[in-house]
Amino acid sequence: MQNTESSKKKIAILGSGMSSLTAAYELSSYENWQDRYEITIYQMGWRLGGKTATGRGQNERIQEHGIHIAQGWYENAFRLIQDSYKECEKHNLMPDSPFKSWDEAFDREDTTLLTHFDPKTNQWIKKNIIFPSNEYIPGQGGPLPFSAIVKKAIGLVAEILFGTDPNKDSIIIKADTSLHSINTPEHHSLWSDFKSKFEAFVKEKVFKHEGEKLLHYVSELVDNLVKEGHDHVTRKDHHSIINEIFHVLAKWVTKLIDSIADHNEYFYWLAVFVEFGMVNMKGTFADVYNPETHELDYEKINDLDYREWLKSHGASERLLSSAMVRFLYTGTFHNLTGADQQGSLAAGVGLHFLTNSAGYKGSFVWKFKAGTADTMITPIYLVLKNRGVKFKFFHKVEQVHYSDTGSIEKISMAEQVTLKDGTYTPTYKLKGLDVWPGEPLYDQIDDEQAKALKEGKFDLEESWCGWKNVKEFSLEKGKDFDYTVLGIPIDVLGGNEGICKEIIANNTAWNNMYTHVKSIPTMSMQLWITPNLKELGMHLPDWGFPEGALPNLVTYADPQYSFIDMSQVLPYEDWGDQKPGVLIYYTGSFLDPEVIPPFSDHNYPHEQLERIMRISEQWLRDKMGWFFKNATTLEYPEGMKFDVIHDFSKIAKTDYARLKTQFFRANVNPTDRYTLSLPGSNKYRLKADESGFDNLIITGDWINFGVNVGYYEGAIVSGLQAGQVVRNKLGLPSETPIFSGVTLK
Structure with missing residues (x-):
C-alpha cells in the first residue's frame, strides 16, 4: 500500500x-x-x-x-x-x-614522477615510477584484500631487488657481506617450516630465485592469517613469525641500504623504495594488525604522527626526508601542519591511505x-x-x-x-x-x-x-x-x-x-601555455615518461608542489585554431594570516588571491626552469619566461598582467x-x-x-x-x- x-x-x-x-x-x-x-x-x-x-x-x-x-x-x-x-x-x-x-x-595514466631535493648536491633529483596496469576494473568487486596488496608490494620489492639492472653486481657483493650478521629466530615454533627457505636465500642466492621465494613465502604467511579452518592460536603463531621475519629482514635491509645509498641516484632511490616498503610492512604487522581480533586497526596509531611512527620502527633520516614519505604529506595537504610547520599527519590515516592506494585497479591514475x-x-x-x-x-x-x-x-x-x-x-x-x-x-x-x-x-x-x-x-x-x-x-x-x-x-x-x-587553505593555478612540452624543453623520454604521457607529480618545491599536465581537457574548451600546446594545473597549501577577519571585511578573499598570485609569480620564476629549460632567461635561469603563457586579454603589457589572465583560486572560503x-x-x-x-x-x-x-x-x-x-x-x-x-x- x-x-x-x-x-x-x-x-x-x-x-x-x-x-x-x-x-x-x-x-x-x-x-x-x-x-x-x-x-x-x-x-x-x-x-x-x-x-x-x-x-x-x-x-x-x-x-x-x-x-x-x-x-x-x-x-x-x-x-x-x-x-x-x-x-x-x-x-x-x-x-x-x-x-x-x-x-x-577518463584517460588512464600509469606513470608518476617523484622529485627530491638533495642538499649534498644542492639540486633536485627525479625518479619516474611506472605502476603496472592490471585487469581489474575499479568500482567492481570491492577493494582488493590486504593479502593481495601485500603480494603486490612484495612483488614490487622483489622487482627492485632481484630485477635486471646494470648496477646489480655491486649490490650483490654488499648484500653477501651484510648477510653474515643476521640472527635468525631459531626459537620460534614455526621456524622449522621457514628455515630451509631462509638458508637457501642466504647461501649466495640472495639475488636469485630464492630471494623471491622468500618474500613470497612471507605473503603466504599473510594468507594464513585469514585462512578458514585456522584457529586463534594458529593465526597468532603466524602473526608472530611474520613479526620475527620482518625484524630479521629489516635489520639486513638496513645494513644493505646504508652501504649503498650514497653511491649515486639509482642507489639512493633503491634504498628509499626498499626501506619504505619494509618499514611500513613491519610496522603494520607490529602495531596495526590485531592478533586478538585478526583485523587491521589503524586507529591504534592515530595519536602518532606518521613520520614519528616510521621512526619508531627504525626508519632512517634518509627515508623520513624522502619523496616517498613527503608524498603522503603533500598529497594530503599536511606538509605545513604541526608546531614546526614541517608536516603532521595521523599515522593510522596516512598508513591506511597508503595501503588503500596500493590496491589500485586498472591504472593508478584516471584523469577526467x-x-x-x-x-x-x-x-x-x-x-x-x-x-x-x-x-x-x-x-x-x-x-x-x-x-x-x-x-x-x-x-x-x-x-x-x-x-x-x-x-x-x-x-x-x-x-x-x-x-x-x-x-x-x-x-x-x-x-x-x-x-x-x-x-x-x-x-x-x-x-x-x-x-x-x-x-x-x-x-x-x-x-x-x-x-x-x-x-x-x-x-x-x-x-x-x-x-x-x-x-x-x-x-x-x-x-x-x-x-x-x-583545516588549511589551498591554492590553485591553471596555466594555458602556448608551446608544447617538447618545445618548452621537457623531452618526456628523458624524464622516464613514454611519448604521449601526461606528467604528474606531488612532491616538488613549495608552495605549488603538485602539478599535472591536463591537456586532455583542451578539446572540451573552445579554442578554434588557437589551442595551447599544454595545460598545466598546479596546487599547494598555504598558511592563514594570524587573524582571519570577519565576513564584514569584503576585501579579504581578494587580498588572499593577490597574495597567492604574487607567490606563484615568484615560484614560477625560481622553480620551473628545471622542467622547461627552453623557457628560461638570463635573468631567471632557474625559472620560466612568461611570454610562453597564453594572454587571454591580448593586451597584457607586463609579465604579471599576462599571468593574471590565467585562473587562480585562493581557497580561503570556509566551504x-x-x-x-x-x-x-x-x-x-x-x-x-x-x-x-x-x-x-x-x-x-x-x-x-x-x-x-x-x-x-x-x-x-x-x-x-x-x-x-x-x-x-x-x-x-x-x-x-x-x-x-x-x-x-
Missing part, C-alpha cells in the same frame, strides 16, 4: 558537495522510494559539487577548485560514476554527450577528460533530477538551531536571489556536454538583481562577498522536513558566524569535534578549505548517526567515515553512510555495500 502525500517523510539535505549528492543518490536508489519520502537539496549559489565544482571562463576554459583526479582504488566513486552513466544512458539524459559510457570519460563537474557531477545531477529529487539553488543555510528536545526543530534559511520562474537550470550545452558556468546564469535571475550582481562583482559562493539576501525564512520540523542531512564543511559550522554555533555551544561532542578537526587529519584528532570526529539529535544526520569529509582524509572518495563513503542512516531511521532496508577501505580478508 502506497503512502499518501501527507504521510511521506521529508528529507532536507543541506549542501551539495559529493557527500550530500551521494546521500541523495543512495536514498533515491531503492525501488519505490518516492512512496516513502521526498528529498530536497538546498544549495548556496548556482552550482553543485562543493570542492569538486567546475566553472567555465573565457574560451570556455575549465576552471577547477584544484587538481582532481580519480585513483584506481576509489571503489565507491567509480561505482557511483559507472551507475550514473548507465542510468543516463537508460533514460537518454545525455543524448549529445561525447562520453557514451563511463570509461570514455573534461572538467571534474562536467564528467562526474553532471550525470549524478541529471539522474537525481530525473528520479524526482528537488534542487533549491541560491538557498543559504543561516542557522541549524539547537533544541533540547533531542531533535532539530528549526533551520533558518535565506534566499540569495529571486529567480524569474522560481526554478533554476544550472547547466548549458557545450560540445554535447552539460557544463557548469563560472558565474550564475544571470538571464534566469531577476533583471535588477542580476545587474547588481554583475556590476558589484558579487560572488554568491563567497562568505565575505557582502551581498544582501533577498528573503529570510525558516524550515520547520514536521512541515518542511522530518530528517535533515547536514553536508556542509566543518569550518562553516562554528565561530561567531557559524551555522551550528548554537549546537557547538551546547553540546560537548560537537565542541570537541569543531575544536580538534582542523573550500581542506579538512586535515592531525594526530590525536580522529577520536573527536562523530559518525553519521552520532549528531546527538534523532533527526540530524551528518556527512562530509570531516566526520568519522573510516579513512578520514580529505578526498572525494571519502566524501562519497560518508554520503553512503548518511543515506543508510536515514533509511535505518525510517525502518527501511539498505542494500548498497560500502567499501570503507582495505580489510585483511
